[in-house]
Amino acid sequence: MNIVVVSPEKFGNTAADIVQRVTENTEAPNITFPTGDSPLPLYRELVNRYQHGKLSLANVQAFGLDEWGELEPGHPIRCISRMKTQLYSETDIPVEQIYYLEPNTDDLDVHCEAYDKRIADMGGLTLSILGIGINGHIGFNEPGSKATVRTRKIQLADRTLNVSQKYGFDKTPSWGVTLGLATLLESKEILILATGAHKAEIVHLTVNGPETSDVPSSLMRRHPNCTLLLDEAAAQLLKK
Numbered sequence: 001m002n003i004v005v006v007s008p009e010k011f012g013n014t015a016a017d018i019v020q021r022v023t024e025n026t027e028a029p030n031i032t033f034p035t036g037d038s039p040l041p042l043y044r045e046l047v048n049r050y051q052h053g054k055l056s057l058a059n060v061q062a063f064g065l066d067e068w069g070e071l072e073p074g075h076p077i078r079c080i081s082r083m084k085t086q087l088y089s090e091t092d093i094p095v096e097q098i099y100y101l102e103p104n105t106d107d108l109d110v111h112c113e114a115y116d117k118r119i120a121d122m123g124g125l126t127l128s129i130l131g132i133g134i135n136g137h138i139g140f141n142e143p144g145s146k147a148t149v150r151t152r153k154i155q156l157a158d159r160t161l162n163v164s165q166k167y168g169f170d171k172t173p174s175w176g177v178t179l180g181l182a183t184l185l186e187s188k189e190i191l192i193l194a195t196g197a198h199k200a201e202i203v204h205l206t207v208n209g210p211e212t213s214d215v216p217s218s219l220m221r222r223h224p225n226c227t228l229l230l231d232e233a234a235a236q237l238l239k240k
């Protein structure tokens with residue numbers, strides 16, 4: 001794992017440089033986009049670069065990383081709704097190049113399998129952008145998820161449900177759908193984002209703890225081209 005620590009002011013720029021390098025060096029990059037707080041500085045910077053004519057995302061094939069169950073299509077808390085507001089609608093990613101998981105599907109297993117197959121048929125993921133949950137979840141691959149799991153429905157962990165109160169659910173969904181760790185680990189490159197002192201403990205475990213499915217983020221260490229981008233607060237428990 002390549003660990004990069006920057007100030008909060010440089011966080012968005014550093015992440016955007018990585019995304020821009022991938023988009024400029026790849027004909028049609030397949031990129032996963034997470035929601036949550038961690039990628040917001042990145043999305044703000046990508047939008048800023050696009051608005052100033054410094055960046056185009058027109059060649060990007062955008063894949064949603066995960067989605068809440070139990071919310072109707074178009075619900076503003078849905079990951080796809082937030083991705084549209086925070087990035088997709090603010091840049092030039094063509095709508096027909098935006099893919100996402102739809103939990104309200106008759107046969108969810110078939111839908112998840114088709115999502116993985118689409119990614120495989122398109123040559124696999126070029127860049128997986130990820131956050132880390134305070135319990136080490138990656139996407140919604142909660143503790144206990146093995147490195148071999150594929151895209152699927154999953155029960156959300158209690159800690160995830162507690163933290164997700166920040167989104168203002170009327171009733172918090174008990175399950176979600178997530179890209180699997182195996183699909184993410186097959187990505188050519190991985191960029192994990194973590195900011196803030198509340199992430200310091202899980203960042204420490206991710207980097208220095210045992211590589212275990214109890215902490216799914218620790219499994220990303222086995223990837224040969226994985227960058228963990230941290231601000232100083234999130235990095236405070238790491239050895240110099």
Ligand code: F6R
Nearest residue numbers: 034035036037038131132133139
């Ligand atoms: C969101 C997702 C989650 C978050 C994680 C960190 O699509 O996949 O794994 O990345 O819960 O969330 P924040 O960034 O809000 O701390």
